[in-house]
Amino acid sequence: MRTNTKTIQMPFEIKSLDENGAFTGYGSVFHNEDSYGDIVRPGAFEKSLEKWAGKGRLPPVLWQHDTRQPIGVFTKMQEDQHGLYVEGRLLVDAIPQARAAHALLKEKVLGGMSIGYREIKTAWNREDSTQALLELDLREVTIVTFPANEAATVDSVKADF
Secondary structure, three states: OOOEEEEEOOOOOOOOOOOOOEEEEEEEEOOOEOOOOEEEOOOOOHHHHHHHHHHOOOOOEEEOOEEEEEEEEEEEEEEOOOEEEEEEEEOOOOOHHHHHHHHHHHOOOOOEEEEEEEEEEEEEEOOOOEEEEEEEEEEEEEEEOOOOEOOOEEEEEOOOO
């Protein structure tokens, strides 16, 4: 089965910043059509997040969907009314690419978040030619340069949560 990636971004604001690499944002936003015609619906991540909890960890923070370049860890991931809310930390002391990502986030060069997933349950809407993503197997969340959707971001890079 193929893993899809969905790149999602919206303008972000750095609320506070220090050098430890902590950040918050949205890996996905509900009810927003992306450039592929997909719309993630509330509850899409529920079962997958339960599976990750059973493993005692969360999906990795990747750089540009490259599975060979994990650059951080998530400390919190949950669905809220807006989408898939995440809190994480770039491993700036240990991974050179994490330091580079942190610098680019600080300077607002990039701020997009993206998800890699497998479709479990979808529904096609003939009226507007969109696909509702109802259940997804979340594989990873990544920081990206070029998003396909302008509705999810890294919205702050800060020290403590």
